[in-house]
Amino acid sequence: MAFVILGVILLLLKYLEVDPVAAWSWLWVLSPFAGAAVWWAWADKSGYTQRKAMEAMDAKKEARRQRAMEATGQVDPRKRKR
Template structure:
């Protein structure tokens, strides 16, 4: 996401002709967008996003389980079934 923000800032600086960015070529200004696309493609291919999504879902499931146990007034959780 940082590459996208860098690209947006560079694009605005180039378009408004502010600072040294105004003298840069368009290829240099738009390069962070291309790098972001490559990064997202590689991370999807290597499974980084799927693992991160699974971690979030597991944490959410565990929190729901703890909340349910607390609501039932149990001191110790029941053994998990998988």
């Protein structure tokens, strides 16, 4: 996401002719978008994206389980596992 944001900022600066970006080649201005494409391809091939999604799902399940146990009185909410 950072590559895309940087690319949009550089694109706007080039379009609005703000120095020093106005003097840069279009290759340099558009290169963050290529970086984003490479990052997304690597993240998908390596399993990074799926691993992060699974970690987020596991965290949500654990929070939901904790809330359910506290609601039923099975666990004292002031005591936490370490």
